Amino acid sequence: MTSMISVTLKGIFRDRVFQGILMTALIFLLIPTVSLLSMRQVTELSITLALSLNSLIFLLLSVFLGGTMLWKDIERRYSYGVLGLPMTRSSYLAGKFAGVALFFLLTAIVLGAATFVVVFFASSLYPPERPVQWEIIALCLFFDVMKYVLLVAIAFLFSTLSTSFFLPVFGTIAIFLAGGATQQVYDYIHSTAGDTLTPLVKQAASGLYYLLPNFSAFDLKVNAIYGLSTSFSGLLLTIGYFLLYTTFILSLAALIFSRREMR
Amino acid sequence: MSAISIENLTKTYRGKRGAKVDALKELTLEIEAGEVFGFLGPNGAGKSTAIKTLMGLISPTSGSATILGKDITTPDARRSVGFLPENPSFYDYLSAEEYLVFVGKTFAMSGPELKEKTASVLNRLDLWEARKRPMRSYSKGMVQRVGIAQVLVHDPDVYILDEPMSGLDPLGRTLVKEIIKELRERGKTVFFSTHITADVELICDRVGILVAGALQTVRPVQEILAAGVVGYQVKAKDIPQELFSYYNADSQAEWLSVPKADLGPVMARLQAAGSTVELVEPQRKDLEAFFLDIVAHSQA
Amino acid sequence: MRTPLLLTTSSLLFYLLLIGPFAGYLQNRPFIERIGYVPSFKVLKLVAADHKEVTASFLVMKVLMYFGGLIELTQNEVAVAPDYPAMSRLIHNAVELDPYNMDAYYFAQAILSWDVGRVDLANKLLDHGMQYRTWDWQLPYFAGFNHAYFLKDYATASRYYQRAGELSGFDLYKNLAGRYMQEAGRTELAIRYLSTLEQGEKNLAIKKSYQLRLIAFQEVQRIEVARDEYQKKFGRLPASIDQLVQEGLLTPPVDPYGGNFYLQPDGKVATTSKFAFATKEGSEPAQK
Ligand SMILES: Nc1ncnc2c1ncn2[C@@H]1O[C@H](COP(=O)(O)OP(=O)(O)O)[C@@H](O)[C@H]1O
Ligand SMILES: [Mg+2]
Numbered sequence: 143m144t145s146m147i148s149v150t151l152k153g154i155f156r157d158r159v160f161q162g163i164l165m166t167a168l169i170f171l172l173i174p175t176v177s178l179l180s181m182r183q184v185t186e187l188s189i190t191l192a193l194s195l196n197s198l199i200f201l202l203l204s205v206f207l208g209g210t211m212l213w214k215d216i217e218r219r220y221s222y223g224v225l226g227l228p229m230t231r232s233s234y235l236a237g238k239f240a241g242v243a244l245f246f247l248l249t250a251i252v253l254g255a256a257t258f259v260v261v262f263f264a265s266s267l268y269p270p271e272r273p274v275q276w277e278i279i280a281l282c283l284f285f286d287v288m289k290y291v292l293l294v295a296i297a298f299l300f301s302t303l304s305t306s307f308f309l310p311v312f313g314t315i316a317i318f319l320a321g322g323a324t325q326q327v328y329d330y331i332h333s334t335a336g337d338t339l340t341p342l343v344k345q346a347a348s349g350l351y352y353l354l355p356n357f358s359a360f361d362l363k364v365n366a367i368y369g370l371s372t373s374f375s376g377l378l379l380t381i382g383y384f385l386l387y388t389t390f391i392l393s394l395a396a397l398i399f400s401r402r403e404m405r
Numbered sequence: 406m407s408a409i410s411i412e413n414l415t416k417t418y419r420g421k422r423g424a425k426v427d428a429l430k431e432l433t434l435e436i437e438a439g440e441v442f443g444f445l446g447p448n449g450a451g452k453s454t455a456i457k458t459l460m461g462l463i464s465p466t467s468g469s470a471t472i473l474g475k476d477i478t479t480p481d482a483r484r485s486v487g488f489l490p491e492n493p494s495f496y497d498y499l500s501a502e503e504y505l506v507f508v509g510k511t512f513a514m515s516g517p518e519l520k521e522k523t524a525s526v527l528n529r530l531d532l533w534e535a536r537k538r539p540m541r542s543y544s545k546g547m548v549q550r551v552g553i554a555q556v557l558v559h560d561p562d563v564y565i566l567d568e569p570m571s572g573l574d575p576l577g578r579t580l581v582k583e584i585i586k587e588l589r590e591r592g593k594t595v596f597f598s599t600h601i602t603a604d605v606e607l608i609c610d611r612v613g614i615l616v617a618g619a620l621q622t623v624r625p626v627q628e629i630l631a632a633g634v635v636g637y638q639v640k641a642k643d644i645p646q647e648l649f650s651y652y653n654a655d656s657q658a659e660w661l662s663v664p665k666a667d668l669g670p671v672m673a674r675l676q677a678a679g680s681t682v683e684l685v686e687p688q689r690k691d692l693e694a695f696f697l698d699i700v701a702h703s704q705a
Numbered sequence: 706m707r708t709p710l711l712l713t714t715s716s717l718l719f720y721l722l723l724i725g726p727f728a729g730y731l732q733n734r735p736f737i738e739r740i741g742y743v744p745s746f747k748v749l750k751l752v753a754a755d756h757k758e759v760t761a762s763f764l765v766m767k768v769l770m771y772f773g774g775l776i777e778l779t780q781n782e783v784a785v786a787p788d789y790p791a792m793s794r795l796i797h798n799a800v801e802l803d804p805y806n807m808d809a810y811y812f813a814q815a816i817l818s819w820d821v822g823r824v825d826l827a828n829k830l831l832d833h834g835m836q837y838r839t840w841d842w843q844l845p846y847f848a849g850f851n852h853a854y855f856l857k858d859y860a861t862a863s864r865y866y867q868r869a870g871e872l873s874g875f876d877l878y879k880n881l882a883g884r885y886m887q888e889a890g891r892t893e894l895a896i897r898y899l900s901t902l903e904q905g906e907k908n909l910a911i912k913k914s915y916q917l918r919l920i921a922f923q924e925v926q927r928i929e930v931a932r933d934e935y936q937k938k939f940g941r942l943p944a945s946i947d948q949l950v951q952e953g954l955l956t957p958p959v960d961p962y963g964g965n966f967y968l969q970p971d972g973k974v975a976t977t978s979k980f981a982f983a984t985k986e987g988s989e990p991a992q993k
Contacts, residue, residue, distance in 0.1 A: 145510040149496060156498035156539070179766055181908045182807040182843075187762055194759040219494040223555070226460045226488035227511045230480045268907075272840065286755075322754035361755045368805045368838075404462035405418065 146229070146237025147244065150211075154245050159207060163249055166199055170256045174264045185274060188264030189367045192257040193282060199253065200246065200290035201318065207245075208294035209310035211238055212301035212399075221404055232396040239298055239392060243291045250287045254280065275369040281377070282366035288384045289360035293318055295391040296355065302399040317355065324351050325358040355387055406474055408563050408594035409436035409459070414468035416454050428454040430618040431468065436596050438562075441589050443605035443626070444598040446615035447700060452598035453491050455615070456567045460488050472563055484512075487556030491567035491598075493548060497541035501532050501551045504540065505558045512559035519558075526554045530580070545572045553581060564588060566597035570604055582608050602693040606630070614696060616703045626692070633689040636664045640684040641675055648674055662688070743767075743794070746801035753802060761803035764795045765812060772816070773910030789821045800833060807841065810834040814847045815902075815911060819918065819980070824855040842873035850898050854891060892929060896922045917961045921980055924958040928966060928974045931955040942972040 154160070170192065177188035212235075215221045224234060257279065265274050296317050300310040328351040330336050331344050339347075359380045365372050416429040429451045436442045446452050457463045459470055461477055475482040495504050502523060509519040527533045530550040540548060549572040556564060569585075570578045585595055585608050599605060605612045606626060613623040639661040644653075648671065652661040663671045668685075675682055690698075743749075743764065753760040775787050793816075799809040810830055817827040831848045838844060849865030852858045899922065903915035928946060931954040935943045938952075946966050949955040958966050964978020 145507050149499065149507050152503070153496060153498050179769070179908075180762070180808050181769070181906070181911055182811045186807070190758045190762055194756050197755050218497070219490070219492075220496050222457075222462060222490035223488075223493055223495050223552075225462060226483065226486075226490060227508060228480050228483040228486075229511050289755075319752065319754055323751045326750060357755065363755065363758050364803070364805060367758055370805075401464075403464065404457065 143229075143233045143237045143240070146224075146234060147241045150238050150241025151245060154207065154241065159203070159245075160249070163199060163203075163253075166202075167195075167253060167256055169195055170260050173260045174267065177264045178267070183270070184268035185261065185265040185270035186367050188261050189257075189274070189279060190363070192260050193279070193286070193363050193366060196250075196253050196257060196283060197286055197290075199249070200286060201293075203246065203249070204290045204293040204297060204318075205311055205314050208242055208297035209301065209314050210307050211242060212298060213305075213307040213310060216305070216404070217307075225404060231400045231402075235298065235302075235396050235399050236392065239295065242294050246287050246291055246294070250283055254283045257283065272369050275366070278362065278369060278372060279366045281372065282362035285360045285362050285377075285380065288381070289357050292355055292357075292360075292384055292388050292391070293321075295388045295395070299391050299395040299398070302395045302402060318357070320350075321355040321357040322361075324354050324356055327351070356383070359383065406438070407435040408438040408440075409434070409470070409472050409565075409596055410474075411435075411455075411459070411470040412468055414455065414458060414470055415466045416451070416458055416463065417466045418454075428618050429458070429465075432615075432618075432620055434613060434620065434623065436594060438594050439589070439592045440610040441585060441595040441608055442597070443609035443612040444596060444615065445600065445602065445605055445612050445696060446598070447600055449617075450600075450615045451618040452600075452615055453567055454618075456488075456491075456565055456598060459565060460486075485562045487559065487561040487564045487566075489552045489556050489564075489566040489569055492571065493552035495540055495548065495551060495555070498539055500535075500537050500539055501527060501543075501547075501554065502536040504551065505555055508555045509558050512561075514559055522558055522560070526557045529557070529584070530554045546574055546577055549573055550577065553584065557584070562593055564593060564595040564597070566595065568599055569597050570599065570601065578604075602691070602696050606692045612692070614699050616700050619703070621699050621703050629692060629695055630689060633691065633695060634665060634687045635690055636662060636688045637668055638684075638686040638688055639663055639668075639671065639675075639682060640686075641680045641682045643678070643680045645674065645678040645680070648678075659683075743798060746798040749798060749802060757802045758806070761799040761806045761809065764799040764802070765806060765808045768792045768795045768799075768812060769808075769908070769910065772812075772914075773908075787820070789816070793817060793821065793823070793826065796830070800830060804833065804837040807834075807838065807843075810838075810844060810847075812911075814851075815914065818851055818855060824851050827851060840872065842869045842871075845869040845872065850894070854894055854898070892922055892926050896926060918980065920961045921976070924960065924966065925974045925976075928955060928958055928968075932968070932972060932974070936972075943968060 173188050173191045173195070176191060177184045180187040215224070215238075225231065258276070261274060261279065293314060297310050297314040300313040301307075303309060327347055331339055331347050336344065359376075362372060364370060411432055411434040414429060414432040415427075418426040418428055420426065432451075432455055444452050444455070454463070458465050459472065459477055460483065461480070464478070470477045472482045473485055475484070496507075499507070505523045505526065506519060509515075509523065514522070524533075527536050530553055532547065532550055532554060535543065535547060540551065543551070549569075553566075553569060556566065564585075569581050573581065582604070585597070588595055589608075589610075609626050611623060611625050612629070614621045640659055641661070642659065644659065644661065648661065652663055652667075652671065661671065672682065749760055750757065771792065772787070793813075796809050796813045796817075799806055800813075803809075813830045814827050817823045817830070828848055828851055831844050831851070834841070835844045835848075845865040846869035849862045849869060851862075852865060853862035856862075896919065899915050899919045903912060903919055906912040906915060928949070931949045932943060934954050935949055935952065943949050943952075945968055946955070946958065950957055960966055960976045960978050962976070962978035962980060964976040964980075966974060966976045969975050
């Protein structure tokens with residue numbers, strides 16, 4: 143499996159994905175200037191912009207890298223050679239996934255460094271009223287990476303279900319939007335405003351809430367931007383949620399992929 | 406124990422809207438350890454289907470198979486197998502060397518052994534110069550050579566090759582045939598598919614002919630060649646006139662075409678007449694004709 | 706080979722011809738069009754996913770750019786009625802997406818209270834912000850000013866000033882109570898509030914709006930001083946501003962908002978501009 147991971151990583155780097163990220167990351171240079179547009183929260187705006195740029199890059203990576211990973215191997219018929227080796231389909235899948243996850247981690251370190259530099263610069267232009275909480279920004283980035291790694295797992299699951307890349311790409315985008323909204327919808331139907339809904343709708347929404355990934359738990363942007371403290375136990379729960387949900391999705395994907403016909 | 410044992414292997418592809426293709430029908434076949442087996446059949450006969458099933462890439466509709474006694478549904482069955490897919494394609498961002506190392510590692514090779522083996526295989530397949538270039542810059546023939554190389558690198562006991570000679574130039578074809586002969590000498594088992602009879606004639610111990618998903622016959626190649634003798638061309642000086650007018654079909658001076666059964670009496674007559682026999686050449690129906698016969702027969 | 710080349714050059718040529726008028730058209734599009742349509746925060750919340758804070762900032766920036774453009778135009782004497790309801794709507798959307806966004810509260814205070822005359826809306830937003838920005842002294846400071854100046858609810862104003870003082874650690878805001886918490890000190894309260902904000906402001910559009918208002922209030926203060934002098938001298942209120950000018954107590958005042966100052970029967974200074982540029986809808990002016 144380690145050799146599968148390294149082959150996957152090599153593929154990502156040699157397809158110049160990292161250069162693409164660096165090109166996109168040039169936008170970081172604009173952040174201090176744009177932040178000056180803010181009247182009362184220059185530093186906060188710079189953190190907002192930097193974190194959102196990170197999320198955007200990871201979203202694109204999850205959808206287009208994660209969503210086409212398996213499809214490309216099958217489409218270009220690399221899979222015949224690889225799966226003809228004495229490697230289980232599960233370890234093939236796990237190797238590919240771990241390769242992407244590792245790449246995300248490396249990218250996060252680079253983008254995180256860029257974020258720190260940019261925010262540091264902005265905060266030195268207009269010192270914020272409250273000191274920047276660097277550790278919360280780092281935490282926010284880490285949880286962001288977790289969220290998008292989970293999204294990659296979902297992209298993999300879609301890839302095992304379909305022979306085209308439409309389902310992985312568009313399905314992943316749909317799940318991303320749905321997963322970001324579930325908490326809101328759940329809160330809504332359990333508020334007084336939700337009383338007008340029929341019980342069936344409520345139950346269906348609750349069912350979806352438990353089934354779909356809950357991405358809002360991973361979103362620590364507000365905490366990072368405004369230096370709000372985080373709940374330690376809540377973060378631990380989120381990590382546990384991430385591990386279990388990802389394992390579940392990946393093993394389901396492996397189960398489907400093992401039965402898949404490589405014809 | 407046979408190297409590959411296939412029993413009643415059947416594969417039906419189910420397409421969209423209920424379309425069905427019976428690509429493989431009740432294939433039963435034993436490949437002995439140490440033999441080179443040619444799996445011959447026209448395009449679309451089901452050769453690749455059989456091979457993909459053996460490699461666990463697709464699952465059989467019914468039937469079973471083992472490789473060196475291990476059921477093909479487990480990855481363990483592929484432990485001692487070198488597999489070359491049809492028209493192979495490998496991670497094109499890797500170089501040939503990197504891919505061979507990757508393959509070697511999945512076969513639990515490592516260190517100097519892997520390095521040495523990689524180098525020798527690259528040299529053998531004339532890929533040494535190109536070994537560091539990404540494979541996306543390779544020609545079709547070079548990729549096919551990489552395919553052969555990745556089969557050899559881990560020195561397995563069983564080789565399953567889907568059309569190993571396709572896409573190669575005459576030099577490459579000869580090279581592959583040589584390699585297969587070497588493998589036989591080293592006691593390895595080779596099971597390869599082809600639609601070219603000449604390939605089989607030269608290197609195979611046995612041949613199985615597959616037409617439209619059904620196995621028509623399995624015969625030792627030598628036996629087919631021997632049974633294929635239909636008569637002899639006899640070259641002699643001073644042939645008696647009555648023999649000449651009876652057996653010379655194409656008016657060539659000094660040549661007689663003698664049916665198989667008549668060879669003895671004709672030779673005796675020639676000897677009696679004092680003619681000098683210079684050459685006796687068997688005339689055979691070659692494998693190609695045999696193959697075409699079987700295909701025509703099965704379609705009738 | 707020749708056709709693509711021909712197409713490339715000709716399309717480039719036409720592009721160069723077109724781009725001038727195109728940019729001109731976009732530049733001259735009415736402001737009302739430029740602030741554009743923004744979907745409700747309910748929709749935005751769903752599609753913004755994990756970019757809610759950025760979306761909120763974007764909305765605030767949009768309002769700010771729009772407002773900045775207006776201020777720029779008024780300098781050149783082009784009176785355009787700002788679309789205050791649209792601006793207010795955007796600010797509301799922004800704080801729904803990111804209840805911590807200080808720019809939104811700050812801008813709301815600057816615009817809603819003065820220009821739109823909806824102190825109630827401004828106070829509501831400020832209270833909303835205080836629930837989240839529990840550490841921020843500016844929000845209660847604004848609320849205190851609103852209650853003292855606009856609503857004349859001095860008791861509530863003191864409470865807010867008290868809180869601002871505690872949060873900031875400055876006693877200044879607590880002390881504001883004594884001197885300004887009465888009708889007579891209103892103009893000075895406003896001038897003080899405005900000049901504090903004006904000094905700390907780096908956004909040019911906002912700074913300019915403060916400066917305008919500050920000039921207006923300084924004019925009011927001049928008139929008030931002249932009026933009081935008149936009253937001291939003649940023992941009665943002047944009938945009009947002209948009277949003050951004629952008596953040589955006052956050089957003619959200029960309303961930067963383009964209105965005319967006048968004296969109300971009770972002697973209070975007012976202006977026909979109501980201290981704001983003409984509003985689009987008949988929203989209540991800031992000061993009567
Ligand atoms: N994925 C597939 N779906 C449906 N039919 C297929 C598929 N692959 C092969 N076939 C059909 O199965 C038959 C055997 O194909 P194949 O095994 O590739 O033949 P060969 O390798 O002998 O040329 C052919 O009729 C082919 O059209
Ligand atoms: Mg084939």
